[in-house]
Amino acid sequence: MKIWVRRAPKMACAVATCGLVVAISACGATSGESKDAAGAVREFAAAMERQDAGGAAKFTTAPGQAGEALTETLQSMDAEHVDMEVQNPVQYSDGTASFGLTTTWRWDEDRTFETTSSGTARHLSTGWKITWDPSIIHPGLPYGGQLREIRTDASPAPTVNSRSGKTFMYLQPVNEIILDPNETKDVRRSVRALARTIEPIAPLITTQVISDKLAEAPGEAITAVTLRDPDMEVLRSDPEAVPGVVVRKAGMLVTKDRRLSSPLESGLTNYWQAIRNATAGWQVQMVGPGIKPRKLAGEQGPPGPDVQTTVDQSVQLTLGDAAVEVGQPATIMALDASTGAILAMARNSYAVDRGTNVDTVYPVGTTLNPVLTEVDRTANANQESSDAVMDRLGLGVQFTVPGASAPSQDQPGVATVDFRPDGIGMSMMNMGALGVALARSSMGQMTSVAPYIVKGVSTTVAGGQLGELDAATTAPILRAMTTVAKTGDASDLTGAPGLKALVGTNGPQGPGWFLGLQGGKVIVIYTEGDRSGTAALQVAQKYFRIK
Numbered sequence: 001m002k003i004w005v006r007r008a009p010k011m012a013c014a015v016a017t018c019g020l021v022v023a024i025s026a027c028g029a030t031s032g033e034s035k036d037a038a039g040a041v042r043e044f045a046a047a048m049e050r051q052d053a054g055g056a057a058k059f060t061t062a063p064g065q066a067g068e069a070l071t072e073t074l075q076s077m078d079a080e081h082v083d084m085e086v087q088n089p090v091q092y093s094d095g096t097a098s099f100g101l102t103t104t105w106r107w108d109e110d111r112t113f114e115t116t117s118s119g120t121a122r123h124l125s126t127g128w129k130i131t132w133d134p135s136i137i138h139p140g141l142p143y144g145g146q147l148r149e150i151r152t153d154a155s156p157a158p159t160v161n162s163r164s165g166k167t168f169m170y171l172q173p174v175n176e177i178i179l180d181p182n183e184t185k186d187v188r189r190s191v192r193a194l195a196r197t198i199e200p201i202a203p204l205i206t207t208q209v210i211s212d213k214l215a216e217a218p219g220e221a222i223t224a225v226t227l228r229d230p231d232m233e234v235l236r237s238d239p240e241a242v243p244g245v246v247v248r249k250a251g252m253l254v255t256k257d258r259r260l261s262s263p264l265e266s267g268l269t270n271y272w273q274a275i276r277n278a279t280a281g282w283q284v285q286m287v288g289p290g291i292k293p294r295k296l297a298g299e300q301g302p303p304g305p306d307v308q309t310t311v312d313q314s315v316q317l318t319l320g321d322a323a324v325e326v327g328q329p330a331t332i333m334a335l336d337a338s339t340g341a342i343l344a345m346a347r348n349s350y351a352v353d354r355g356t357n358v359d360t361v362y363p364v365g366t367t368l369n370p371v372l373t374e375v376d377r378t379a380n381a382n383q384e385s386s387d388a389v390m391d392r393l394g395l396g397v398q399f400t401v402p403g404a405s406a407p408s409q410d411q412p413g414v415a416t417v418d419f420r421p422d423g424i425g426m427s428m429m430n431m432g433a434l435g436v437a438l439a440r441s442s443m444g445q446m447t448s449v450a451p452y453i454v455k456g457v458s459t460t461v462a463g464g465q466l467g468e469l470d471a472a473t474t475a476p477i478l479r480a481m482t483t484v485a486k487t488g489d490a491s492d493l494t495g496a497p498g499l500k501a502l503v504g505t506n507g508p509q510g511p512g513w514f515l516g517l518q519g520g521k522v523i524v525i526y527t528e529g530d531r532s533g534t535a536a537l538q539v540a541q542k543y544f545r546i547k
Contacts, residue, residue, distance in 0.1 A: 037097030037121045038089035040128035045084040045101065048074075061124070062132040069134055069146065076148035077284070081106040087116075095123040101136065105284070107149065113284045113297045115139075138286060138296070145288025147296070152281040154303040160253065160268050162311045163341070163455075167256045169268060174228055174252040177239050180221035181214055184244030193242045194224055201231045204349065226252065260316050263331070263357050264345045264404055264453065268309065271403040271454060275304035308455040309403060310341035315521075315547075319346035322543040328529035330539050331356045335432045335522040337439035340449040342404055342432070343521065354528065358404060358432075361425035362526060367504025367513040368424065370480035371395075371434070378473040389473065391464030394433025394448050398463045401429065403454040428524050435515050435522030437466075438481070438500075441474035442517070481517065490514070490537065495544040505533035512536040519547070 040059050047055035051074050057067035074082075087100030098120050105113045119136045121128055134141040141147070160169035177198065184190040191214070195207040205225045213222040224245075227235075239245050253269045255261065281300030285293045312334075319332045323346045331347040347356055371393070379386040390396035399405070429451055437448040448466040450459035481500035484490050490501040502515040510532030514525035523543060527535040 035127070037091045037099070037123070037128045038086070040121060041086050041089055041097075041099045041101075041119075041130060044130055045086050048084045048103070049082050051079075051082055059128075059130055060132040061122070061129045065143075066132045069137065069144075072146040073137055073148075076146050077105055078149055079105040079107055097121040097128070103137075105149070107282070111282060111299075113149075115296070141286060142288040142291065145286060145291070147284060147286055149282060149284050152283050152298065152300050153276055154279055154281070154300060156303055157251075158272060158275055158304045158306045160272055160307040160309060162309060162313045163343075164313075165308075166313065168260075168309065168311050168313060169253050169255050169265065169272070171251050172228060172254050174226050174250055174254070175232055176226050176248040176250055177224045178221050178246050178248055179210065179214070179224050179242075180244050180246070181219065182221075182244075184242075187214070187244070190242050190244045194239060194245055197235055197237050197239050197242060198225055198227070200236060201227060201234045226250075228254065257313060257317075259320070260313060261320060262311075262316060262345050263347055263352075264311070264342070266357075267401070267404045268307065268453070272307055275307070279304040307403070310336070310343060310453050310455060312343040316344035316346065318543060318547050319344045321546055322346070322539050323348040323351070325539050325542040326527065326535040328527060328532070328535055329354045329356055330525065330527045330535060331428065332526075332539055332543065333358065333428055333432055333524045335436055335451055335524075337436060337517060337520050337522050338443065338445065340433065340436045340451045342401070342451055342453040351528075356526065356528075358401075358427060358429045361427050362511050363506040364424050364426050364431075364513055365504050365506030365511075367502055367515070368395075368426075368434075369504070370484075370502065371477055372424075374473050374476050378470060381472075382470075387464065392448055392467045392469060393437050393473075394450075394466060395426065395430050396464045397430075397433075397461050397466065399429050399433065399450055400460040400462070401451055401453060402457045402459070404429070404451070428526055431513070431515055431524045431526075432522055435517055435524060437469060438474055438478055439517045439522055441469045441471060442478055442500075446471070485516075489533070490516070490540070493537065493541050493544060495541075495547075499544075501540075503533060503537065514540045516540060518544070 044056050044059040053070035053074055054067050056070055057063040060066040083104040083106070085102045087102055089097060089099040091097040098118065100116065100118045102114065102116050115138050117136055117139050119133065120131045122131060130136065134143055134145055138147055157171040159167045162168040179190060179194060181187045191210045192207050195205065195210055198205055202225045210224050213224065240247050253272055255265065279301045281298060283298030284296045286296055287293045315334050319334060323330050323332050329348065329351040331351045333345040334343040335341060336343055345358065375386050375389045378389050387396050432451050433448065436451065440448070446469045448469055450461050450466060452459045478500055481502055484503060485499040485501045489503040490499065493499065496518045498518060500517040503513065505512045509530065510528050512527040512532030512535055514523070514536040516523040523540065525536045525539050527539065529535065
């Protein structure tokens with residue numbers, strides 16, 4: 001897949017060290033005078049090749065207007081290289097001259113745009129100057145106009161579909177409500193007014209929430225909330241009436257069923273965006289006051305394929321209802337017990353604030369004691385390392401799950417198990433993989449598999465290998481899980497026939513875990529705060545009650 005990489009425009013020394021590109025140019029490289037017309041035009045062309053708008057403008061009859069126009073085009077074209085060749089300069093006895101220019105704009109991926117223009121020059125007291133006209137940039141370019149290179153996307157945009165083929169997420173127009181503290185005389189007053197304006201549709205975006213966003217990015221504009229078009233009709237007033245607030249139109253991948261919200265949306269959006277990037281095209285346009293953008297060049301590939309996922313929207317709705325059962329951070333994920341397909345994941349607002357996700361390693365405390373006991377016993381019996389046994393169970397490896405992992409600078413993929421002196425840490429994805437391995441072994445499928453969410457797209461496994469499961473290892477763990485469900489910590493749960501479970505905490509302050517096998521699904525619950533083990537069981541009970 002090809003992905004266009006946009007690079008920052010190369011600004012000449014006039015911008016880098018002299019300040020305003022229009023007012024000052026060339027930093028002493030030239031006086032702006034030339035002994036003949038051809039020399040002046042060549043100096044103009046050389047400055048354009050350096051992408052020095054001010055330097056080029058000094059060789060025109062209107063440096064101010066030319067500098068502004070050239071700056072706008074150079075920045076909007078954002079080319080890696082500009083080649084400008086002077087053609088047929090002719091100087092006349094009446095102090096005028098004519099010339100032609102061939103300009104080639106170059107970007108990555110061998111993208112080029114060539115244009116041919118012409119102009120005139122005349123001899124003034126300050127030397128030869130190009131008679132300024134925007135058509136020197138491109139024939140027919142009006143005053144106030146510019147050339148620009150833009151990205152284009154094929155239509156229709158891909159959709160993200162659920163396991164049944166129905167649309168789960170799709171591209172929709174949205175409105176980004178942006179507050180710029182530099183554009184209001186009273187920031188606090190604007191924050192309060194904005195919170196009141198959006199309260200009917202976004203009551204959770206309070207004055208405090210907006211203030212916190214501003215505090216996290218001092219002096220910068222922040223997006224207070226992003227609303228769909230129908231949401232805007234519910235607002236009490238126009239957000240742009242608040243000083244410092246602007247509404248920016250954009251497109252965003254959103255869930256079709258507005259009742260659904262999942263931390264999986266981030267990873268799926270990243271995967272969807274990669275498809276859009278790979279199928280993106282480009283276009284050079286001429287734009288100007290009062291005229292419709294005119295395409296001058298470009299290419300556009302076909303639309304990208306829809307993203308077929310394993311998400312079950314019914315399970316997603318159930319998990320969302322279960323996660324809000326407790327007033328502390330709670331996250332719940334469901335996987336298909338036979339295949340490892342991720343069916344759904346949900347978290348409550350407390351977990352959203354905490355940033356809980358499948359990527360992060362969390363302490364497991366006593367939760368995996370029955371597992372670790374059998375891992376050590378198997379390792380000793382088979383004269384192999386405990387790490388190798390852990391890997392086969394999906395615990396000691398790192399998963400990068402396309403569509404679920406949301407890589408970032410600090411977190412390039414889903415975290416692996418973390419063996420620390422004060423205990424063991426696991427990601428929710430590792431816990432889910434363990435559950436799937438145990439469930440498969442109970443069904444006679446004696447190999448572990450990696451969780452996945454995009455159909456036909458494999459998960460990357462690093463740091464170890466999955467593989468054959470040993471009934472001598474898994475059977476005692478499954479018996480222990482049955483005991484936990486029948487007479488242990490999970491014995492009070494109802495509506496879950498055949499449940500096998502692991503329950504544990506990392507001390508009084510948590511976190512708490514629940515790993516359950518039931519009804520052909522693996523359920524992983526992670527909670528934080530006081531009595532988090534009890535909270536995990538409460539979430540589990542709500543799930544079994546409404547599933």
